Amino acid sequence: MAISNSEIAKIFRKISFLLEIDSSKEDIKTNRNANFKNRAYSRAADQIENLPVSIASIYKENGLSGLLQIPSIGKAISSKIEEYLNTGKIEYYEALKLKYPIEIEDFLALEGIGPKTLRAIIDTTPIKNLDDLEKLAKEEKLRKIPGFSQKKESNILNKIESYRKGGSRFLLGDIYPLVDQIEKYLTNQKNIVETIVVGSYRRMKETVGDIDFLVVTEHPVNVIESFIKMPQVKDVISQGTSKAFVKLNNGIDVDLLVVPQDSYGAASLYFTGSKEHGISLRRLAQARGYRLNEWGLFDNSTDSKLAGETESEIYGLLDLEWIPPEMRENHGEIELAKKGSMNWTEKVENLIDYADLKGDLQVHSNKTDGQMSIEEMAYFARTTFGLDYIAITDHTKSLSITGGLDEQQLLNQVTEIQEINDKIKSGDFFVEENIPKGRKSIQNLDLINGKNPKNSNIKNDKDFRILVAAEVNILKDGSLDISNNVLDKLDVVGAAIHSSFTLSEDIQTKRLIDAARNPSVDIIFHPTGRIINKREGYPVNISKLLSVALETNTIVEVDAHYNRLDIRDEYIRMAIENGVKLVIDSDAHHPIHYAFLKFGISQARRGWAERKDILNTLSVVDLLKNLK
């Protein structure tokens, strides 16, 4: 099994933490580098974690000089990576662990207790893990350490408790309704001029650790008071005059930031992040003799405020174009956004937008594991989400748990869908008396309806079209479970892996490549098979798959279901840089799932995809021309 980037990143994070434990106050006074070495390791960890390609393969192909190309990786760190790839060990790290024999994972993720606090504790009582620390606190021994108190001791117990309860990040799609609730609550408060959600939520990251709100007001104290009194609030973590942090009953942390109007842009820039994007901006400011913080952009020599009300004016004074939030990850967007860059203007103007999709090419019906009929799925696709076409992609026979269709059933589906399409064309389909019974069950989801732009570019409902399709199973040996002469009767064929997840990377890649080479297969569905926070997905050499996709004119899917988002943002960027075409599909098993399309679009924006890269921005006629 190849060594993963996150495995190496984790080690560097631990080295960074141990170095912080190691550097006492005296060290920092005498050795000015002591405080920066740990940051270097932590920056390297960030870099490695965000790398789209495997660091093991970089080393395999280009050796040490390949590693040195990576920003924040220099001589010392690259040779430690080399050592780890070759021996599975880093001596430097082993020595640090020997000096501080603690279970670092326990303390790395523990909020509120950092390396200095930990050092003070282990200098007094050698502890190894969280259990030891908890015991110490319960025995009231922590309060005896200089600089500690009874209050600090009980705080530490609280932190341990909430650490044990909570943990992982939340899926973007799961917290969407909650964010809406809080947004409405804040908007209804007196004195609030403006409310926006910032943080990783605004960047539409697939998971978020907490929810950040930014509010414009001239009455910060009142606003913070009403924020901490929200019904969902369980604990107030901290509360000041410009920000407050709370924990909700369901375990999510919510941060509120309060600024006056003339700091709105600076604050939204600062708290939308990402952290690395912000750091880069502040470095640019620094190089110009400016200082950038959440209150504004200031000239250091005169201490006067140069900008603050809008993001654009701040970017502008740093000689940058405005950068869409989804792209703010410090993955090269700042270099590209330099003023006067034609490429950038074109890129941002053509970036796939939330109203750009005309159709959805992965939709399931109750013929297999969907919850509604083909007619109902079509009805809502048109009337609620304004789509121009959908492809009905029910599962096929080897996926027996869903009652997958066999050859004959697929052929029947061709006839059945033809009949519905005829009805649509005659004008007898999208009419009052034809409103499906299931209408009610989705009516209470105003939230989703309200937030989905209608996408249609066709004038007449009669032009809506259902495509006959299937989500065909890729078998263990790379063949399909439906014969090509039947698949050729369908408008669209998607192929996907649903079994044998534990095979090796070589075999999984071969299965997908074989499917891509099959002349009947138009699209590879959810190519990596991951379920976010639940399973990693099977191992795939994505660059090999992409090069075969390009060669065979096979489309790669961005599955927009928020628990899949497959392929992920970095792979989307790889795909479009290589000229591979993509589609964004909801994978709907119920009409409300069409709302997931927006998560696929945001993922594509995070991968810098333009309209031209996403084939279901085309009309149905043009789309069909682009298939095999």
Added chain:
DNA sequence: GCCGTTTTCGGCCCGACTGTTTTCAGTCG
């Protein structure tokens, strides 16, 4: 330990909140 529009030495993002102390260190985002 990394890095370079102040370029091979001497910098390294910036401010709010907490707790303990009374001017600041630690932690976080």
